[in-house]
Every structure is written in C-alpha cells, then in structure tokens.
Amino acid sequence: MNTPLRLSGQSYLAFRKELEVRGIVFSYSGFLNEDILSGIGNALRSKMTIDRTDEKISRAVFSAFVEQVQNVIRYSAETESHATADPQERDAQVVLPYGLVAVGEYPDGRHFVTCCNMIDRGDTKKLIEQLESIRGLDRKELGALMRQQLREGPPEGSKGAGVGFITIAREANGDWEYDIVENAKDGFDFFSFEAHF
C-alpha cells in the first residue's frame, strides 16, 4: 500500500515528463547562491557544446543565464539567512535567496532562459515601470541605453550596474517577456522573466 510519505517513482517520472514537455533541459528550484550559478552555468555550456548549438546563441544564452540568476540572487524577496560563526567576516550575514531557473528549447527551435522569484509587493510597480521602459526597443537602442546607464551609474536601490535587464533584452534582440502573479504569497508577488534566443 502506498502511503503519502512513501517514495513514488511514478510521481517523479511524471514531474520529469512535465519538464520535458515544456522543453526544459536545465531546471533548478530552491535556494540559490553564486556556486549554483557557476555549476549550472558550466553544465549549460557543456550541454550546448555537445549539442553543437550555434556559438552566437550559446554565448547569448549563457549571458542571459548569468544576468538572470544574479538578478534572483540579488533581488529575490524570499530569503533565509543566518549569521556566520565569525562576526569578523566581511559578510557576517549569509543570505540565501529562493528562486527558480529554467533553461531549454521550444519545439520551434527557440532557446529560452527563464527565472522566477518572489518580490515584495511594494516593489512591483517600480519593476513594471523599469521593464515597460525598455519594451519594444531594438538592439541598437538597447546598446545606447546600456551605455547611458553605465555612464550615469546605477539607479537607487540597484545592487549591480543597473543594466541587467537591458543587457538581456539587447542580447535577445528585444524578444523577452515577463509576467507577475499578484499576491502569490503573503506580501509577495511572483515575478517571472523569460528571454528567447
């Protein structure tokens, strides 16, 4: 007799099949850090080499992967943290953000990089404004905007150069989308972003 707690190979097989149906080749859901980025990033490159993926596409996919995962690491509002044993350490607080990463290929041959994370409801409006401001811009316009932002410095609240989304949008030649599920969790909206190559 199966109890709810017993391992079910069938359910994991169904889970795997669900990923395959969606064209997902790499997926990770859980707490993320820079080591996960390095590890999946290396495997992703190896897989694209084995598949003889076009070099230009491989480079763009890898670049989008790095930018998107770093976005999750920096901005996921859902985190766990604890102080390290040594308070003298520069980063005395270890913070683990929760996020979801998926990389794959649609039946039409387009590659995709998707990242999802919870954001504070209070930050949603600003994020939408930021993304809508670059919607419809082409590669050349995004390149010029990237340069302008780099010159002017990061906007308030940014933990990087403030040009992550512009970089991804540029490499995807403007082929990207996002979605927001409101109130996915108490106080949080669920943010998804996908770039196509």
Place this chain on the structure above:
Amino acid sequence: MENIQIPAAQRTPSLNLDVVNRLFVLEGESYPEDTRKFYEEPISQVVAFISQKHQDQVTCKFKLKYFNSSSAKVIMDLCTAIESSAKGGNRIKVEWHYIADDDNMKELGEEFSEELSSAEFELIEY
C-alpha cells in the same frame, strides 16, 4: 607605481599592468561573484596610472570573451578615465579584441568606442 599581475580564474579575467611598457591588459571572462571585491583595488591603481602624465603612448588592451553587466560598469569607468587622460594630453590607445565570429563582442566594443574621442580606438579580430 608597481606592476599588477593577477592571473585569470574561472570567473575572473587576467588583469595586468606593465608600468614600464605602459600596457594594461584585461583578458578572459569576467563575471565575478563580487565585482567590487575583485576590481576595486587593481582598477583604482590602473586609473591612477592612466591619469599620470606620460611621455609615450599608453595602451589599454581588452581581450574579453565574456563579461557580465557589473563588469561592463568597470569597463565604462576605465573608458571615462582613459578619455579624460587623453583629453589632458596623453596619447592613449584602446585595443578591443574579439573572436572572429563574435558580432556581439564587436558591437560592445563599438558602443564603448563612442565614449572615446581623444583616445585612439582599434577593433581587432582574432
């Protein structure tokens, strides 16, 4: 001013400053875990060197296969320092190397070259 020799690592490029030959080279891949931690100290030295008065040409060579957006900020800051030094009378040349089929890296070079008018800029395919 002392030379700088930082070897490449998995996520960071080699960073070299040859004071005698007035050559700065950034080569490899750049997506550090902590961009500031990696670049802050060496780049402040490089900027100080570039900003000095030089009799002969200073060459800044970028030979990057990949860099993330935080590293792009560092490159922009270098371009700003280079242009300002060139405006002040120094002869500075920027070489932007890119792999033959890498149009994206070539375009990024062209973007950064827009920041340079007094400094010389050359795109070099390899």
